[in-house]
Amino acid sequence: MAVATGPQSVTWQEVFGHPEAYPEQADGIETAIQTARDDGFAVVEGACGTGKTMLALTAGIDLVRDPDSDYERVFVLTSVKQQLRQFEADLRTINENLPTDWTPVSGLTLVGKSDVCPYSREGCGGIDDATVYDRCEALRDRTRGLVGDGGRTSAEALAKDAREQQTGLLDTGSTAAGPDYLETAGDPTPYPTSMPEYEDVEYCPFYANFLADLPEDGDPIEAVPFDFDDKGLIGTEDLVSLAAGAGSCPHSVMGALLPHVEVVVGNYYHAFDPTTVGTFTGALVDDSTFVICDEAHMLEPRVRDLVSVGVGDRTLRDAESEFTRVIQPVKFDDAGKSTVDADLVRGELQEADVTLRELEETRDFIRDLREELDRRVTAHLDREYGGWRADPTELDDEELPLRDPEEPGVDELTEWAEERGHDEGTWVRAEATGSAVARILDSVEEDDKRRAAPAAGRALSTWAYADHEKHFREIELERTWDEMEPPESWRRAYNARLSVHNCVPGEAIAERLGDFGGGVLMSATLEPIDVFRRVTGLDALADDGRPVAERTFGLGFPESNRASFAVDVPKFTHSNRGPPGEENETRLAYTDAAVEVCERSPGNVLVGMPNYAEAEWMAGALEARVDKPVLLDESSDDGATERLKRDFFGGEGKVLVTSLRGTLTEGVDYSGDKLSAAVVCGVPLINTSSPRTRAVKTAYDREFGDGFETALTVPAVRKARQAIGRVIRGTDEVGVRVFVDARYARDSWNGVRDYLPAQEREEFRPVSPDMLGFGLDQFWSSAE
Numbered sequence: 001m002a003v004a005t006g007p008q009s010v011t012w013q014e015v016f017g018h019p020e021a022y023p024e025q026a027d028g029i030e031t032a033i034q035t036a037r038d039d040g041f042a043v044v045e046g047a048c049g050t051g052k053t054m055l056a057l058t059a060g061i062d063l064v065r066d067p068d069s070d071y072e073r074v075f076v077l078t079s080v081k082q083q084l085r086q087f088e089a090d091l092r093t094i095n096e097n098l099p100t101d102w103t104p105v106s107g108l109t110l111v112g113k114s115d116v117c118p119y120s121r122e123g124c125g126g127i128d129d130a131t132v133y134d135r136c137e138a139l140r141d142r143t144r145g146l147v148g149d150g151g152r153t154s155a156e157a158l159a160k161d162a163r164e165q166q167t168g169l170l171d172t173g174s175t176a177a178g179p180d181y182l183e184t185a186g187d188p189t190p191y192p193t194s195m196p197e198y199e200d201v202e203y204c205p206f207y208a209n210f211l212a213d214l215p216e217d218g219d220p221i222e223a224v225p226f227d228f229d230d231k232g233l234i235g236t237e238d239l240v241s242l243a244a245g246a247g248s249c250p251h252s253v254m255g256a257l258l259p260h261v262e263v264v265v266g267n268y269y270h271a272f273d274p275t276t277v278g279t280f281t282g283a284l285v286d287d288s289t290f291v292i293c294d295e296a297h298m299l300e301p302r303v304r305d306l307v308s309v310g311v312g313d314r315t316l317r318d319a320e321s322e323f324t325r326v327i328q329p330v331k332f333d334d335a336g337k338s339t340v341d342a343d344l345v346r347g348e349l350q351e352a353d354v355t356l357r358e359l360e361e362t363r364d365f366i367r368d369l370r371e372e373l374d375r376r377v378t379a380h381l382d383r384e385y386g387g388w389r390a391d392p393t394e395l396d397d398e399e400l401p402l403r404d405p406e407e408p409g410v411d412e413l414t415e416w417a418e419e420r421g422h423d424e425g426t427w428v429r430a431e432a433t434g435s436a437v438a439r440i441l442d443s444v445e446e447d448d449k450r451r452a453a454p455a456a457g458r459a460l461s462t463w464a465y466a467d468h469e470k471h472f473r474e475i476e477l478e479r480t481w482d483e484m485e486p487p488e489s490w491r492r493a494y495n496a497r498l499s500v501h502n503c504v505p506g507e508a509i510a511e512r513l514g515d516f517g518g519g520v521l522m523s524a525t526l527e528p529i530d531v532f533r534r535v536t537g538l539d540a541l542a543d544d545g546r547p548v549a550e551r552t553f554g555l556g557f558p559e560s561n562r563a564s565f566a567v568d569v570p571k572f573t574h575s576n577r578g579p580p581g582e583e584n585e586t587r588l589a590y591t592d593a594a595v596e597v598c599e600r601s602p603g604n605v606l607v608g609m610p611n612y613a614e615a616e617w618m619a620g621a622l623e624a625r626v627d628k629p630v631l632l633d634e635s636s637d638d639g640a641t642e643r644l645k646r647d648f649f650g651g652e653g654k655v656l657v658t659s660l661r662g663t664l665t666e667g668v669d670y671s672g673d674k675l676s677a678a679v680v681c682g683v684p685l686i687n688t689s690s691p692r693t694r695a696v697k698t699a700y701d702r703e704f705g706d707g708f709e710t711a712l713t714v715p716a717v718r719k720a721r722q723a724i725g726r727v728i729r730g731t732d733e734v735g736v737r738v739f740v741d742a743r744y745a746r747d748s749w750n751g752v753r754d755y756l757p758a759q760e761r762e763e764f765r766p767v768s769p770d771m772l773g774f775g776l777d778q779f780w781s782s783a784e
Helices: 022-039 051-063 081-096 118-122 132-149 155-171 205-213 237-246 250-258 274-284 297-307 315-333 342-352 356-384 412-419 424-444 451-466 506-513 529-535 538-543 585-600 611-623 638-649 691-704 709-725 758-763 769-782
Strands: 041-046 072-079 107-109 182-183 187-192 263-266 289-293 309-312 398-401 471-479 496-502 518-523 548-553 562-567 604-609 631-632 655-659 679-680 736-740 766-767
Touching: 022 041, 022 315, 022 518, 022 548, 041 051, 041 187, 041 250, 041 538, 051 072, 051 081, 051 250, 051 263, 051 289, 051 655, 072 274, 081 107, 081 709, 107 289, 118 182, 132 155, 132 205, 132 398, 155 187, 155 205, 155 709, 182 237, 187 205, 187 237, 187 342, 205 250, 205 611, 237 250, 237 471, 297 496, 297 506, 297 518, 297 529, 297 709, 309 315, 309 451, 315 342, 315 356, 315 451, 315 496, 342 356, 342 424, 356 398, 356 471, 356 496, 398 691, 412 655, 424 451, 424 736, 451 496, 471 538, 471 691, 496 691, 518 562, 529 709, 538 638, 562 758, 562 769, 585 604, 585 679, 585 736, 585 769, 604 611, 604 709, 611 631, 611 655, 679 709, 691 709, 709 736
Parallel strands: 041 518, 041 548, 072 263, 072 289, 107 263, 289 518, 562 736, 562 766, 604 655, 604 679, 631 655, 679 736
Antiparallel strands: 182 187, 309 496, 398 471, 471 496
């Protein structure tokens, strides 16, 4: 591990990447360091542009480099790619400005297999983004099978053989200028572009080379084919170039480096997804790690998704088939008629302590589940959409609750299973039987795909274990299209999923945070912090003796550079505004306010709406009235979003209309002159009629006393504040921030003004609609 080579002690000023810290940054750094020394967590709300990234990195690196500290690494978690890039940039800045007698701070960014697999990156070897995970696991298994106990060769021989296959291309009589080396990250690798084989078995030469370098009983770091202590941050391209160029597997090298670099940058999956932690990042989750949770206002919903589980109808179908392929040769002793050897199955079952009868019970249970699923979905569609079979393309996504969302209790599917003789033990055993089936099939079948049985088994087991108060079970119907299904079947239009939602993830968050030594949880929008502490389990950690320190830093930039308005117009609720196509006084008031800001503000204007449907309506309304190009953000992939951003930032001033629950209102850098004004219309509450939302609200009512506030209102206000925060990012930036909705302007029974921090309540002056234009003109004339 890289360590400081000069001073005997470390001060954070030596780590800090700039000549001087803002006063708020200095306070935050010192708070984070002291709290972490006491095994605690600092909760920091800092307005956009106040340097939270540098604050957190400085505190963590100071502790890692301090010889009197037990911290060995910093683990950064963020949910936004833009912020991941910011951590990388700030770590490079720190390294560029370290004292001359210090070694660079080593760092690594965690990415997926598709980003680092040489074959996937270059679209060769039969691997691409869609197949990389399944193909990788299968190739690794085969490679290990060739070199493991009783294997046919050694890892060294496989790697050598792949190189020789490449060199042998020169002896084929080809007129090509030279060997067809696979190139990636700008460098050649030692292997061919096609996948090599050994005795008709495909294997991965990169993984074989990694295994060849792996010490028998030593640290996997010894298999890393390059020195990393002096390289600072190893980005994705650096990792691929260094590892693949030396003939080793970049993904395996990344795993070997994890426990040894000083700063690891990843996302919430890497700390809170049980499967990811169990198979990849577990070495980082201990008390020698200083954790940074960035964009922490998203911690609760992100972790709720990660600790909720489900299994799709198609996965159940494939799992049933896998069970049958294992059961059949033993049940009917059809030697020679199956790819699975009966004696092999018996041996594997004995080793796994699983009986054939248990396999049959699980297979029959899965079959019964699919039949019941079919019955329930068909009955629902017949009841709600009588003619759905005539045109299933008109069906929408649906939720079919399996209990009353507002009355916790045993769900209908569990009761149905009990009546059919499938007790709790049947659900629980599915995990062990599913794993046994996968091991058997992996040993005899060479299909490059993930097995469905383990995933189905884990989900069914969780269904049995999870309680019925904090968890909610339902059938989710997701729109899709499968021409292979019969025309009269809902399976042509839907994939159905049995889901167990963890409504109250605070316990899971606290348990995982408690595994770390300490750290920082930070965002531009954490207030009210007392609510944040309750719902994320921080209060429970504090009760267990882990200190929690709070800091709130408002905008430290000149107030004269910004104008903030809360426009008092009728609340933008469904009952007031009606559907998007309806024209009424409420909708006209919001259009008027947005037009005023767009027309009177120079440059780019961002308009945020509660959802994408309302964004589409507003974009159409503005196009007819605003003398600027109007761009509409629609729910789309990353590529489309990046193109939209480039269009918005380029050329003359434009208007961008988006959903406040989309990706363009948080984590995106609108620094400099990229944005002169932001308008937030309404309070972006999620669909309160959704069964899942009602179940979460009910669970929060029981856990925290006010479910509507903690589960719905506070997260919605944070979304609105994220959008407003895009405008002012630095000392010299000038701009306008506008909330449009009476709930921001004045106190009322469902008002949200009290959820704004004190500084924002003071700055966002309530104004009537007819005074907004005057205020805008007054500000821009003084700013000019």
